[in-house]
Amino acid sequence: MKFLAVLTVLSCLSSAHALEEFGGISFHSSVPADQVASLKNDLRYVFTNPVTQSDAEFLSTTGLTAGTGDHLHNWIYNRVRYIVGENYDLRRNFRARPKLFFKYPKSPLPDGMSGNSINVVQVVMSNLGGAVYLTGKKEDVLLGLDMDGDLVSVKSPRTGILQVGSGLFYEGFSINKSDVNAPANSVSRLGTLFHEARHSDGNGKSTGFLHDICPAGHQYEGHAACEVSGNGSYTLGALSERHMVQNCGTCTTEEKTILVARIADSFNRVFDRSKAQARATLLAELKTAKELLQMYQTGSWPRTMRAQVDGEIRALRSKITTLEAQLANLTIVPDVRPASLDPRAEGNFKEESVQKSAGLMRKSL
């Protein structure tokens, strides 16, 4: 009788802490119920929406063999296993784990990790798994996170722990403002999910596909909101949305146009480092030339120097014209995407098959 009572209490406790699961992805209790409902709706959409045309570049970049829902869901499932909410307290749930049979690979850390890890945490804020893995690798400590009572060891960025914020559901970012679960809103949120899922990939220098600082002259200049590779998170987010927009049969013209603007914004963050450097050099030269021109034009020069000053003004004007023409011809967005990084993930993880993930999704539907 006592044994039965203990069993009952244990089962109650375990059910109280059980993570809610959908399509193989677990939702932490910190994710509000309405957000869980919308995310479930999005996963249902990506799995069930009929695909009439596949985006070839999306398939080649993701390595998918088909653009159908089961393959798309499988790609997400292999990179996102846990979703925590905005109020999930990382410090309170952080655990150092005994590193008994686990060794980090001896590959180098990404460039962003060479100084301090704060930059990385900011950049991949939404992909906690990647940030925790890289921090553990740097300190050579196996780290884990408490997931409603379950301790999850982060032995690879592929452990797949994402943090979603209320921004994902903010009305201002909505494509369809009247229905949070409209297909167009699902496409937009799924694009973000693909973007964040890419941060679970990579090895050595490419681990986490960290963002790069946007170059001089870029509209996000100085922010870590760009990438120099041709297969990073922004490219992948854009390609996934392009694939989904082309297959959204119920999206209106207005909705599709907003989604296309999102795609353009993501592609616009992908740049070729050499072109960006050339642009920065030209901008610096142009700035100097303009400052010199202003100095010659506004200075009170002795009459004896007038001819020389006029000569300088003519020369600088000519130089400015040339530099401006060179800048106009130099584009930030390349004709061909920059070189791709190695997307193979490092650490301990198991790549699951389409059959397995599809089975999990069918159980949830």
Next chain:
Amino acid sequence: MKKRYFILLVAVLALGAFYLKNTPSSEEISASDSEVINRPQSTKQHLVAKTIKQTAVSAVQSTSVPELPSLDEFPTLADLQDLSEDEVHHTPEAVINGGRLVGQLIDRAEKNPPLREKTLQLLKSCAESDEVVTAVRAVCWKNTVSQMKNWRVFIPLSDMKVPANVLELSSQLP
């Protein structure tokens, strides 16, 4: 009995006389009409003017082309200044709003063909403007070309001043 009929006859005659006295003659009728016509000129002009205005308003309402937004309504690079690291990590609201504006323009022109030429010109101006957000310029250019073909409305494009980066970005859009 005869006396009773006589009284009734007198009463009918009296009523008839009374009716004839109170009914205006034809001259009197025309006089009253002319009185209306000869109201003060200002009042008449006011009525006529109001009628013309009403007709004009209804004509404008039924056939005129609604106003398009100005180029100032497109999001500018200045709108992206001072955004935090978090705000620029994913597509900012200004870009979403720009996409919405372009989508609404196309929708309106789709339903209202007289708007199409002006819409294409506005989209072309948006693509050419150095102040408009790059992603939105690319969407504008994409739609200038695709809708021109779709609507079969001609505007000259050979003189376009769209920089290479906007053209390249536009070529990657669905």
